[in-house]
Amino acid sequence: MATSEELHKRRVEAVARGVGSTIPAYVDRAGGGTITDVDGREWIDFAAGIAVTNVGNSAPRVVEAVRAQVERFTHTCFMVAPYESYVAVCEQLNALTPGGFEKRSALFNSGAEAVENAVKIARHATGRPAVVVFDHAYHGRTNLTMALTAKNMPYKHRFGPFAGEVYRVPMSYPLRDGGLDGATAAARSIEMIEKQVGAENVAALLIEPIQGEGGFVVPAEGFLPALREWATAAGVVFVADEIQTGFCRTGDWFACEHEGVEPDLITLAKGIAGGLPLAAVTGRAELMDAVHVGGLGGTYGGNPIACAAALASIETMRELDLAAAARRIGAVMGERLRAIAAGDPRVAEVRGRGAMLAVEIVVPGTLTPDPAATASISAACHAAGLLTLTCGTYGNVLRFLPPLVISDDELGRGLDILAAAFG
Template sequence: MSTIEYRLPQKRALVTPLPGPKSAELTERRRAAVAAGVGSSVPVYAADADGGVIVDVDGNSLIDMGSGIAVTNVGASDPKVAAAVAAQASRFTHTCFMVTPYESYIQVAEELAALTPGDHEKRTVLFNSGAEAVENAIKVARLATGRDAVVAFDHAYHGRTNLTMALTAKSMPYKTNFGPFAPEVYRMPMSYPFRDQPGLTGEQAARRAITQIEKQIGAESLAAIIIEPIQGEGGFIVPAEGFLPTLVEWARENGVVFIADEVQSGFARTGDWFACDAEGIVPDIITMAKGIAGGMPLSAITGRADLLDKVHPGGLGGTYGGNPVACAAALAAIDSMREYDLPGRARHIGEVATTRLLALAEEVPAIGEVRGRGAMLAVELVEPGTGEPDAALTKDIAARALEQGVILLTCGTYGNVIRLLPPLVIGDELLDDALTVIENAIRAAV
């Protein structure tokens, strides 16, 4: 693994209260110009970012424990990504691959065929967002199977388009008053070890879902099962071991397309290139975005050649899909992930953070569970004694962490989960400081 060099000092440093005066001024301008439906987790405005820090417009240096929601795995200004973007933009920013194609689109597709699980023949299509990737994966599955029904799971998040809202489980803020939604989407129970009945195995949880599928839909009507191998917005829920392999086996036996949504968990985040790798899952189609291109808008579906090649020419694509600047960024980001061994780095981050958080859980009864894999970690907060979700406490902890200069995201169906998604290039000293701030925020809030 190469040594990571940083452009900005990797230190937490506050020079104003948060938000500072310039951020406050921007908030006023925002109210007059930006629709209220666009929310932000923190009230500070970025001016620069590198490694594990974000510097705001007031000069405060904050520790980034969110990575733009698992996007900037290589950091927000990786030198290779920045150079590749600049070089490509100086040549051409767009031709539309569907009109005048270019090599970098093909190179990205070749990289994804090599990185994604399985050694079967694969094909790839590039898009702009995770929701686009999910929507097109469903299109492929429906066309290839000639079936309509799609199964998603409790606590799932798959996007904000009409079809992906139907797949997403959480109503507020993602679905409320935005319907009606796309039909033929069915929801099944997820394996959620912390909240499942004690002793329920992964295989048993999968059989529970399969029984409902067979009764309510029928395998002969089901085009696809789509699932996040580790759920993201739903609370970083890691299904019990055996849950995913059992679903995959049943899908294979019944001609159902198994789609792994790795939009948030992909690209070294969990300690493997993809979360599927931990249990040897080989999906028929895998959806990707977020960490794929170092912050540039790019997404992809990669899947079995026999499935994707069934779609007629022109049936997949989009004006900006696989934009050449984004493709250049993706190739550079993947190169940096390899150079820095970011899967290994994610495992190290996970070991350090989990050890400290588990120790804290022994001290703080409000911590119901510490879970996750690699650098995709979560702390579920509950009311001691009852185990009921404590969303207010979770919000308070995030606010206290921000006051001390740590950007911390929350998630979960019940709003009671703190999620840790640091850039994988964060240094040990900065990570240690962030964890100390988080520990102190939890102690102060309970």
Template sequence: MRSEEIHQRRVAAVARGVGSTLSAYIDHASGGTLTDVDGRDWIDFAAGIAVTSVGNSAPRVVEAVRRQVERFTHTCFMVAPYEAYVAVCEQLNELTPGGFEKRSALFNSGAEAVENAVKIARYHTRRPAIVVFDHGYHGRTNLTMALTAKNMPYKNGFGPFAPEIYRAPMSYPLRDGLDGPAAAARAIDMIEKQVGASNVAAVLIEPIQGEGGFVVPAPGFLPALAAWTRDAGAVFIADEIQTGFCRTGDWFASSHEGVEPDLVTTAKGIAGGLPLAGVTGRTSIMDSVHLGGLGGTYGGNPIACAAALATIETMRELDLAAAALHIGSRITTRLSALNHPAIAEVRGRGAMIAVELPDADVTALVVRDCHANGLLVLTCGTYGNVLRFLPPLVMPDDVLDRGLDILTTALQSVSK
């Protein structure tokens, strides 16, 4: 088989530390389906980890990229600027939560966006400490590994890590049984006693945790944290890298509780699959950094910017926030109706849905069965016991339902 031939080449050429979920190698993708080089199909409940929300080859994105490639591929915005970078920043300033004046800067990846948000917060406050949360994930660079909670596979053996990172308890309703205000009070008490409010540069949190298990904090947790952060003179940073761009049924997950972050980090779904990331926030904070303090050779690449503008236009035209709500309702209705003894919880918002199972072994069995029958699913969670579903927001109902049929059969097989 062609996939096996490519895999043998991979073994000889690619570093062993780079893993893959599927053993097959993809040739093309569309309509919520991936097709490998041997002609086998998988229904895609991953979307490249919430990246291809508008599809793997959205027509507007394809055309925008083609036009830009023909004009120029790179100049470096810091050397010879171009309009598309400015236009993406304008869109981010408009779409991110908060009616205040904003500025944006563009980068290459989610981890790079997080690093720059931390840089900006520390520069603005002249304070060192960054508060993050149990189960949080923020990237694979040295600083973002320090910000990330889970050891394997992200941190193990890669230390020492960046200093002045402090971890607070997350609101995890299934496990802690606390309402939002009580969970926030617990976290704030820890911060005040172990860090000191006057030392905190920023509180950094995913409004819904991604790799940590799609943990949705109890209502009131995020607003209470945001209020305390501002009262402390610190910067409230929402890591919306996985939750952003219509994924949760709104443009950004912070909006579900009316939270207006000081800074928002974005990536993944921003550009239809091309590498682009951003930091957007209050003008007073973003513009506090000296000229030349932010940037990067490839940050805001013109091709990625063109793709982002086409992606945002597609999201508006197709109302993909509403599509995410529709997909999420369809998934949760099917899974909740199972009354499956192994399902501890079905949770999430919009088309960012997860199922928590008893342990990693059971979860691995379900994943293996799904993959064998043509459904690509991902796992997550500190304990490796969560199935996460991130279908493209343009997935047709019939494809979604076929995927849910495979998933249902896989779940029922483990109960037997």
């Protein structure tokens, strides 16, 4: 087997430079809460493939389901010759997602594709053009989703012009907006929408219940319900982007459930299928069914292998009660992170929910972001065998997304490495 050094030399000659990687090691196998590289080095995994392997890598039920499906057939295209597993995944999503109303689902390949289709559905159903998004948002890398995303580098820089009729308003960011309560922060955003866009022009209000790439920003209590109430009154489709927060990650099946918010449409991906590419839009039947036949779809959307993996992943989440596991992980991690923060003035805030936690790093005594210190701490983790990720509009947030099946020992060892990296 080639070494990581040998593989990297091959990569330089074969892979486009614009595709980056967090660590210089190349993976041989992974499972539970660890990754092992081709040189035999073990990494404790606090990334989960960016919140994808919630059920763990190569989860037994997923492996079994995928193997059985591969032996039967690998692809027909649901739009050409349909199959049961696509229907079964949609049934599960309709039942699992928030809201007691009648729902429909459609399956796609990636989170960005799900977001694009949610916008298509909202525009088609309402006959309106505008889409409202928020500061620090991340919704993808396609042309439309780059327009929806707030951060320029590396996601948008020199890739424009972008799709139009996208409007951005302030997010509730308690650390950086003076601690505005949720209702006040929502009123500020709503006033901007009404004055600068006009509610009658807005097809969709699109928001991450907890922001992902933007810095794991948790809005103040009451912010999401106030926006939901306004959207209903204004005839605006409320779209929850739960691509990173969904499937037990935050201690509920979906982050909206924390405040009882029922979105009109919800976009899903990442943790849905145990590592296989699958995404979905689920929502109110009258919205989803408003689109004409043939208006939604794609060659690979709802591929049978990915659908088999999704059904097995959902079964695993139920059987192992991974929402409860996320809450336990969050309790353990939160205690250790707060202890680190108490002894390090660079930590401005510990935030998150369940197994989706982060620390924001600043120049001590200020709220000035310190991306260099953040990168240095993360690099120290990598050198000691802990896989961590950074994020945030300012590049100054360390985020933690362990697989929800990580063992207590693995979690503890990872947190020890993290504490040592802070020095």
